[in-house]
Amino acid sequence: MAETVTLEIEAEIATLTVDRPEALNALNVPTVDAIRDAVTEAEAEGARVLVVTGAGEKAFVAGADISYMKSLSPAEAKQYAEKGHTAFRAIENFPGPTIAKVNGFALGGGCELALACDMRVASERAVLGQPEIDLGIIPGFGGTQRLKRVVGDERARRLIYFGDRLDAQDAYEYGLVGEVVAHDELDERVASLASDLTKKPRHALAAAKDAINAQGDLTARLEREQIEFADLFDTPDQREGMEAFVEKREPDFE
Structure with a gap:
């Protein structure tokens, strides 16, 4: 794992931090690869929840590394995009809830990183958006698809076409983040959410x-739901949860 990403696991909560504060945590190639490796390690270590954030006080991830991108050929840009998709799919497919702790700028690739997470909690100082259009490009790490799933089709088109940046409150009103908290309360709030999730049944989550x-x-999606629902009836989570309900006690999940 590159030195630009750190991974800490405590009490079954993995915290992945993009650690390039001098570059506002911009995503260069080693950092993107390290994100993928960190997610793989968190899963291998049995973490139940993954928190993703950025180092420093200014940025979650300010975007992709434009100084690197500016001279790429189409073939090189395709390879770069593939790396981003691989890393962000790893987050999307992590077998447990993922929380983006958005502590500052989350633009371009940074917004896409947040979108790959299940939930987004933003500091009041956060700024989010997909401003790639003003660089003559479009989102390349999944933003054209994930953004519309989160905020709806037309809002996604407007954000991508105009390249607008949203402050935290506007991002909340758009549905881009699930909640906004005071900057000095962000760590505590995300820690509380993550802790609560570790108490939920792993298999059901x-x-x-x-x-x-x-x-x-x-x-096809409804069929998938039926399969997932039925398969849970062969898990200790299901047996414990239902027995606890019948016995009128709190469940003790694995």
Whole structure:
């Protein structure tokens, strides 16, 4: 793993931090690869929740590394995009809830990184957006697809076509983030959410995530839900949860 990404695991919560504060945590190639490796390690270590954030006080991730991108050929740009997609799909497919702790600028690739997470909690100082259009390009790490799933089709088109940047409150009103908190309360709030999620049944959370993320037409997605639902009836989570309900006690999940 590159030195530009750190991974800490404590109490079954993995915290992945993009650590290039001098570059506002911009995503160069080693950093993108390191994000992928960190997610793989968090999964291998059995983390139940993954928190993604950026180092320093200014940025979550300010975007992709423009100084690197400016001279890329189309073939090189395709390879760069493939790396971003691989890393962000790893986050999307992590078998547990993922939380973007958006502590500052989350623009371009940074917004796409946040979109790859299940939930986004923003500091009041956060600024989010997809301003790639003003560089003569478009989002290349999944933003054209994930943004519209989160905020709706027309709002996504407007954000991408105009390249607008949203402050935290506007991002909340758009549905781009789930909540906004005071900057000095961000760590505590995300820690609380992550801790609460570790107490939920691991198998059921993974199944819920798989069902929500299912691809295809409505029929295929509903079929996936049925499969995920049924498969849970062979797990200790299901047995404990239902027995606890019948016995009128709190469940003790694995």
